[in-house]
Amino acid sequence: MTVNLTFHGAAECVTGSCMLLDTGRTRLLIDCGMFQGPKTLKALNYAPFPFDVAKVDAVLLTHAHIDHSGLLPKLVRAGFRGPIFATRGTRDLCEVMLADSAGIQESEVRHLNRRNEQRGLKRVEPIYTTSDVEPTLRLFETVKFNVPHDVAPGVEAVWWPAGHLLGAASIEVRIGQGDDPLTLLFSGDIGSGRQPFLPRPSGPVDVDHVILESTYGDRERIDLELDARRQALAVELRAARAAGGPLLMPTFAIGRAQELILDLLAVMDAEPDLAADIFLDSPLAIEATEVFLQRGWNADTGDNPFERLRHAARLHHLLRPQESDRLERLTGWHVILAGSGMCDAGRIRRHLKRLLWRKEVTVLITGFQAAGTLGRLLAEGRTAVRIQGEDIHVGARVRSLDNYSGHGDATDLVDWLKARGAVAGSVLLDHGEPTALATFAARLSGLGYRAITAGLDQTWALRRDKAEPVSRGPARLAPGQATRPDWHNERSAFLASLNAVLQQLPGDAERQALIRNLEAALTSVPPEARQ
Ligand SMILES: [Zn+2]
Numbered sequence: 001m002t003v004n005l006t007f008h009g010a011a012e013c014v015t016g017s018c019m020l021l022d023t024g025r026t027r028l029l030i031d032c033g034m035f036q037g038p039k040t041l042k043a044l045n046y047a048p049f050p051f052d053v054a055k056v057d058a059v060l061l062t063h064a065h066i067d068h069s070g071l072l073p074k075l076v077r078a079g080f081r082g083p084i085f086a087t088r089g090t091r092d093l094c095e096v097m098l099a100d101s102a103g104i105q106e107s108e109v110r111h112l113n114r115r116n117e118q119r120g121l122k123r124v125e126p127i128y129t130t131s132d133v134e135p136t137l138r139l140f141e142t143v144k145f146n147v148p149h150d151v152a153p154g155v156e157a158v159w160w161p162a163g164h165l166l167g168a169a170s171i172e173v174r175i176g177q178g179d180d181p182l183t184l185l186f187s188g189d190i191g192s193g194r195q196p197f198l199p200r201p202s203g204p205v206d207v208d209h210v211i212l213e214s215t216y217g218d219r220e221r222i223d224l225e226l227d228a229r230r231q232a233l234a235v236e237l238r239a240a241r242a243a244g245g246p247l248l249m250p251t252f253a254i255g256r257a258q259e260l261i262l263d264l265l266a267v268m269d270a271e272p273d274l275a276a277d278i279f280l281d282s283p284l285a286i287e288a289t290e291v292f293l294q295r296g297w298n299a300d301t302g303d304n305p306f307e308r309l310r311h312a313a314r315l316h317h318l319l320r321p322q323e324s325d326r327l328e329r330l331t332g333w334h335v336i337l338a339g340s341g342m343c344d345a346g347r348i349r350r351h352l353k354r355l356l357w358r359k360e361v362t363v364l365i366t367g368f369q370a371a372g373t374l375g376r377l378l379a380e381g382r383t384a385v386r387i388q389g390e391d392i393h394v395g396a397r398v399r400s401l402d403n404y405s406g407h408g409d410a411t412d413l414v415d416w417l418k419a420r421g422a423v424a425g426s427v428l429l430d431h432g433e434p435t436a437l438a439t440f441a442a443r444l445s446g447l448g449y450r451a452i453t454a455g456l457d458q459t460w461a462l463r464r465d466k467a468e469p470v471s472r473g474p475a476r477l478a479p480g481q482a483t484r485p486d487w488h489n490e491r492s493a494f495l496a497s498l499n500a501v502l503q504q505l506p507g508d509a510e511r512q513a514l515i516r517n518l519e520a521a522l523t524s525v526p527p528e529a530r531q
Pocket of ligand 1: 063065068164165189406
């Protein structure tokens with residue numbers, strides 16, 4: 001039996017998870033996520049899917065994060081009417097996430113079209129709108145963990161807890177009837193098993209092929225235990241308070257925000273000097289908190305640590321934009337959590353625009369920042385950034401904590417793989433940046449696995465004991481483009497340094513000389529080279 005698997009996202013990058021599995025009898029998508037990162041990569045979200053949507057029979061969803069679920073409404077808008085199989089926790093989180101994502105699409109496109117009109121450029125259509133979300137949610141069919149489900153003719157699937165997020169799963173897919181099906185295991189995103197409130201990841205043994213995420217394939221020993229991360233957070237809070245405050249935390253709304261608030265409250269309980277008002281400025285995070293309050297976090301433990309979020313006196317939930325605006329009048333020590341976690345959308349951008357230049361402000365980044373995002377540029381120590389068309393000098397202290405990752409480190413991934421027993425065929429690596437993928441592939445090869453790195457839109461023929469590349473679709477990106485800063489990033493950096501140099505020059509004559517030099521470079525582009 002030959003089964004074809006094509007990687008339509010999260011190949012050579014960490015976003016846009018989407019794989020097409022063609023068994024000859026049926027075609028299934030595993031995840032349908034949104035690309036995040038440089039504008040050139042995000043542009044793929046607007047282009048048509050590189051496969052025939054009408055021929056897809058069902059979607060198997062690993063978890064709710066937007067880079068795994070965010071293009072489901074686009075799929076439905078393009079005509080998909082099959083079932084979307086997911087756990088109950090994933091479905092409930094998707095209900096709040098996809099509605100929020102649609103709202104973001106609509107407002108970003110409104111903003112962009114205003115600018116495009118001013119510049120005489122063409123209008124763009126949103127990827128999807130809020131009216132696409134309800135029909136998408138109606139297609140969800142919920143599955144239970146650890147039991148087989150018939151998902152398509154001749155295909156059975158089992159969702160195994162992945163310990164990454166409420167509802168998150170690895171999906172085992174068994175293809176073919178009888179006692180000896182071809183078995184594939186899609187890891188989804190894997191937790192470390194060391195995070196508080198989350199189950200240990202589990203899974204089947206002795207599968208034929210594993211498709212394995214590699215986000216931290218080149219990283220080791222991240223302290224994820226509760227005490228360690230609260231100590232690290234306390235150190236950051238003390239320094240931020242000493243700098244004069246406020247503390248601004250770009251926050252992933254689903255899970256991370258809730259964990260951070262619990263930890264902030266615990267640190268402030270232990271050190272009353274650090275006590276501050278905490279503003280959760282994210283309607284999505286506030287709604288997600290409700291899901292966690294209803295569903296708990298870890299089905300294995302009876303109690304729900306998030307109950308604390310209902311009654312904390314200094315925690316303020318800001319739902320309406322006007323409430324967010326009022327923060328502008330606040331001075332002194334306080335904490336603001338706002339999305340998005342990588343600063344490429346949401347209310348955080350307005351706070352950054354307002355506060356980033358001030359040296360008493362601290363920005364604390366807690367999570368993986370994809371290449372080319374504003375969060376990554378800040379974490380890398382840029383001294384100037386461009387936000388919504390404005391150049392902003394970075395005067396604030398920018399700090400990063402990696403104790404809050406929902407992903408395991410390289411050793412956690414290896415331990416998870418070893419616990420799966422023998423792998424008859426290959427380990428296909430996805431969901432990693434090039435260095436992480438190369439480092440991790442070498443490590444797995446050293447351990448005797450046949451490790452393969454999947455390319456974008458590359459199709460692999462999977463037989464029992466081997467995976468062979470069969471074809472690759474037309475290039476949607478230049479090599480390395482998914483994780484390299486693109487021309488938008490470079491233009492922002494260039495404009496910021498141009499402004500800085502113009503200010504530093506001693507007089508107007510020198511400034512005009514510099515501008516004339518740059519104009520000469522522009523006129524060197526012949527008219528026929530322009531469209
Ligand atoms: Zn995830």
